Structure formats: C-alpha cells, structure tokens
Amino acid sequence: MRAELEDILLEVSRSDKIDRGDLDAAQQLIIQSAVQGLHITRAGIWLLNDNKDALHCAILCDNGDITETDTAIHAADFPSYFAALRKERTIIANDAYDNTATLEFAAEYLPAYGIFSMLNIPLRHRGEMIGVLCCEGREKGRRWHEDEVAFVGMLADIYGRALSAYQREIYERQLVAQNAELENRVKARTASLxxxxDNFRMAQQRLVETEKMAALGKLVAGVAHEVNTPLGVAVTATSLCKQRIKQLHQQFNDGKLSKRLLLSFIEEAEEAYDLMESNLHRAAKLIQNFKRTAVDQSSFELVDVEMVDYLRSLVVSLKPLVKKKLVDITIHGDAQLQIKTFQGAIAQIITNLVSNTNEHAFNEANEQNQISINVSATENGLQLVFADNGRGMEQDVQKQAFNPFYTTSRNQGGSGLGLSIVYNLVTQKLKGQISLRSVPGEGSEFTIQLPNLEVS
Structure with a gap:
C-alpha cells in the first residue's frame, strides 16, 4: 500500500472523532479521507434499511461539499445491484457501464453525475452487513488498484468502530437518563415511604397511648367498684347513726329517755363508728394505692426500687382487674432486693401483663386461677418471672406474641399492643431482656432480666 494511503489511515485511526461517539463527525472524516486518498471528487455512505431492500444515503461528499440527503435506491429498481450486494463482497466496477452489478445505473444515475467507475465496499457492524462505502470516479479509464481497494476496506472497518462508539454513547446517555429517572423515582418513593x-409511627403512638389509657380505665373502673363497697357501708352506718340520734332526741323531748335506751344508743353508735372507720380506711388505702399506680405509670424517673414491696403495693391496686375471674396474685422474693430503674415502666409492665393474662389466660372465674411473680437477684440487677396457670399458648402464637397489633381476640376488641408495649419498655426503656415460654393447657411464663441503670 502506498505510503500516502497508510498515512491517511493512520491519521483517521488516531482521530478522536472515531471513538467519541459523534457519528456525523466520524462519517465526514471517513468520506473526506476516501476522497483524498483515491483522488476522486465523489464518495458517500449508503445504509441498508431493516428489510435490506433499499439503500439510503447517510452522507455524501461531492466536489468538496458534504451533504446529508434523502436519496434512496430500491431493490425493485436495481435488482442486479442488490443481488451483488447480498453476496456481501466488494463491487469493483472499473467501467460502471459494462459491469453487471452497476449496469442498471447507466440509464440515469451515471450520466446525471458524470460517473464512469464505482467502488462499493461493504460496511459491517457486529458481523452484519449494514450498507456500503461508495466511491465513484469521474475519469474515463479509471482503474481501482488493489491497495486502493484495501484502503477503502480499512476505512469501512473504521466506520464500524465509529458506529460502535456512537451506539455506546447513546447507551451511556440512556443509562444516565434512566439512572437519573430511577434516582428521582427512588427519592419520590423514599419520601412517600x-x-x-411517619404516619404509621404517629398512628402507632396514638394507639399505644390509647392502650395505656384503656388499661388505666380498667383500673379506674375496678377501683371505683372496690371503693363503692366500703363507702356504701360507711354511708349506711352514718344513716343509721343519724336516725338513732333523731330518735334519741325525740325521746329526750318527750321525757321518755331512760338509762337503758341511752346505753343501747351508745353501744350501737360505737359499733357504727367502728364500721365506718374501718371501711373508710379501706377506701382510703385503695385510693392511695391506685393513685400511686396511676402516678407511677405516667412518671418515668430513675429511682431505687425495693422490688418485692413495690410489687406488693402495686398488686393491691390491680386486684380489681382480676376480681371477676377470682385470680389470685402472689409475690415471692427477698424484700431487701433493690434495683435502680424506672419505677413507672415497671408499673406499666406489670399492669399490662396482669391485664393480658386476665383476659387471655383464664376463660372463666375459678378459685384455682393464679398469677405468681418471683423476684431474684442476678449479677447486675434482678430477674422477674411472671407466671400463670392458664390455658397457655400454641407455638405459632408464642412466635408473634410481642409483635405490634397481633392479637387472638380481635373480634373482642383486642388491639394487639399490650405485650408489644411490655417488650418495648423492657428492651428499650429498661435496657433489659424478656422471653416467653408457654405450654398449651399448662400456662405461660414471662422471664424478665433487668439491669441496674446508671444516671445519665
């Protein structure tokens, strides 16, 4: 190959126009290089359509002018030429008027543009013929030499490289656009989620607060019932005393008051006042314990808690919750055991466990219904074992017992938050651990590990 052609090929191959993805610039460079190397005035790139029955001119260089035209030739009009193209071989027509592949152009195309010879090199991309690089000579007797054919063939290969770079650029742009769109979708979806x-957390918090108030409401109802009994007795005793005083006053006015009647009144009055005093003390103690429980549940202060004594006083206020089913609650443990923790959280945990057990563990009133709370020391705190002898839980229920909103009594109005609140208070507020063991028909046991907490 002539040094001139080699130099042109080297320059084209090194040009950044080939690999930067700008197909128009690459096409111009290739046809200009073909014109320069072959010393001709006309060359173009023609591309096959999808059906491979027509060639469309993508770019044309004619006498130095580079144009993009809509010119097309169809297989129906040039069957011999397209038959030669289908062989995917180079068409070398030194005399275009005498070559079987190009003779069909003699009627109009060749004389219209003053063309006497044609050199068509197949353009291939990824192994498939996609068009031709068409070089046309306007000199009579022009012959295409082997090195010229090889030169144009290499330019055709370079075109395939340029087309790959162009497609790669398109794919990269599409990928960037898709990534940007995906990021926007992700951002929008993330914002939506x-x-x-946030809405879920707010709703959950409202439900948790509702559950707390419901538990407190049960306490209020139970305590109100318990307080009404001693108050009723006290009111009755007061009414009796008032009536006897009225009778005594009438007897005094009528001059019928005797020593026996006076002594009888004093004896009855003492009994009535003793009854009033004991029942009023009972009511006051119930209210005091309830007040302490209510305050504890709404107050979270880190204090030293004597756990056994605290649980005993707490259970007194909880007994109205379990009175209907005759549940007996017992506390076991050393009264000296102490832990630094949030007393209010303990109150909520025990209240929820007692309420949950009363509702789900025991089907009906029975003097055998029992809840026991055992307190023991651990290396860095205390262990509470809350156990009942109720109906127990199946394995699948145990696995979901601490999940929010899981309940086996949805149709009875259960919210499924009782044990979830217990779990969160133990693990988050008190930095402890809780586990559940249950056997159907034999009861359930909650083991709570509580560490001593430090003042932050």
Whole structure:
C-alpha cells in the first residue's frame, strides 16, 4: 500500500472523532479521507434499511461539499445491484457501464453525475452487513488498484468502530437518563415511604397511648367498684347513726329517755363508728394505692426500687382487674432486693401483663386461677418471672406474641399492643431482656432480666 494511503489511515485511526461517539463527525472524516486518498471528487455512505431492500444515503461528499440527503435506491429498481450486494463482497466496477452489478445505473444515475467507475465496499457492524462505502470516479479509464481497494476496506472497518462508539454513547446517555429517572423515582418513593412511616409511627403512638389509657380505665373502673363497697357501708352506718340520734332526741323531748335506751344508743353508735372507720380506711388505702399506680405509670424517673414491696403495693391496686375471674396474685422474693430503674415502666409492665393474662389466660372465674411473680437477684440487677396457670399458648402464637397489633381476640376488641408495649419498655426503656415460654393447657411464663441503670 502506498505510503500516502497508510498515512491517511493512520491519521483517521488516531482521530478522536472515531471513538467519541459523534457519528456525523466520524462519517465526514471517513468520506473526506476516501476522497483524498483515491483522488476522486465523489464518495458517500449508503445504509441498508431493516428489510435490506433499499439503500439510503447517510452522507455524501461531492466536489468538496458534504451533504446529508434523502436519496434512496430500491431493490425493485436495481435488482442486479442488490443481488451483488447480498453476496456481501466488494463491487469493483472499473467501467460502471459494462459491469453487471452497476449496469442498471447507466440509464440515469451515471450520466446525471458524470460517473464512469464505482467502488462499493461493504460496511459491517457486529458481523452484519449494514450498507456500503461508495466511491465513484469521474475519469474515463479509471482503474481501482488493489491497495486502493484495501484502503477503502480499512476505512469501512473504521466506520464500524465509529458506529460502535456512537451506539455506546447513546447507551451511556440512556443509562444516565434512566439512572437519573430511577434516582428521582427512588427519592419520590423514599419520601412517600418516609411520610407513610411517619404516619404509621404517629398512628402507632396514638394507639399505644390509647392502650395505656384503656388499661388505666380498667383500673379506674375496678377501683371505683372496690371503693363503692366500703363507702356504701360507711354511708349506711352514718344513716343509721343519724336516725338513732333523731330518735334519741325525740325521746329526750318527750321525757321518755331512760338509762337503758341511752346505753343501747351508745353501744350501737360505737359499733357504727367502728364500721365506718374501718371501711373508710379501706377506701382510703385503695385510693392511695391506685393513685400511686396511676402516678407511677405516667412518671418515668430513675429511682431505687425495693422490688418485692413495690410489687406488693402495686398488686393491691390491680386486684380489681382480676376480681371477676377470682385470680389470685402472689409475690415471692427477698424484700431487701433493690434495683435502680424506672419505677413507672415497671408499673406499666406489670399492669399490662396482669391485664393480658386476665383476659387471655383464664376463660372463666375459678378459685384455682393464679398469677405468681418471683423476684431474684442476678449479677447486675434482678430477674422477674411472671407466671400463670392458664390455658397457655400454641407455638405459632408464642412466635408473634410481642409483635405490634397481633392479637387472638380481635373480634373482642383486642388491639394487639399490650405485650408489644411490655417488650418495648423492657428492651428499650429498661435496657433489659424478656422471653416467653408457654405450654398449651399448662400456662405461660414471662422471664424478665433487668439491669441496674446508671444516671445519665
């Protein structure tokens, strides 16, 4: 190959126009290089359509002018030429008027543009013929030499490289656009999910607060019932005393008051006042314990708690919750055991466990219904074992017992938050651990490990 052609090929191959993805610039460079190397005035790139029955001119260089035209030739009009193209071989027509592949152009195309010879090199991309690089000579007797054919063939290969770079650029742009769109979608979806999560958290918090108030409401109802009994007795005793005083006053006015009647009144009055005093003390103690429980549940202060004594006083206020089913609650452990923790959280945990057990563990009133709370020391705190002898839980229920909103009594109005609140208070507020063991028909046992907490 002539040094001139080699130099042109080297320059084209090194040009950044080939690999930067700008197909128009690459096409111009290739046809200009073909014109320069072959010393001709006309060359173009023609591309096959999808059906491979027509060639469309993508770019044309004619006498130095580079144009993009809509010119097309169809297989129906040039069957011999397209038959030669289908062989995917180079068409070398030194005399275009005498070559079987190009003779069909003699009627109009060749004389219209003053063409006497044609050199068509197949353009291939990824192993498939996609068009031709068409070089046309306007000199009579022009012959295409082997090195010229090889030169144009290499330019055709370079075109395939340029087309790959162009497609790669398109794919990269599409990928960037898709990534940007995906990022926008992800951002929008993330914002939507965050909003939904915020709404869920707010709803969950409202439900948790509702559950707390429901538990407190049960305490209020139970305590009210318990307080009404001693108050009723006291009111009755007061009414009796008032009536006897009225009778005594009438007897005094009528001059019928005797020593026997006076002594009888004093004896009855003492009994009535003793009855009033004991029942009023009982009511006061119930209210005091209830007040302490209510305050504890709404107050979270880190204090030293004598656990056994505290649980005993707490259970007194909880007995109205379990009175209907005759549940007996017992506390076991050393009264000296102490732990630094949040007393209010303990109150909520025990209240929820007692309420949950009363509702789900025991089907009906029975003097055998029992809840026991055992307190023991651990290396860095205390262990509470809350056990009942109720109906127990199946394995699948145990696995979901601490999940929010899981309940086996949805149709009875259960919210499924009782044990979830217990779990969160133990693990988050008190930095402890809780586990559940249950056997159907034999009861359930909650083991709570509580560490001593430090003042932050």
């Amino acid at each position: 965050e909003q939904a999560l």
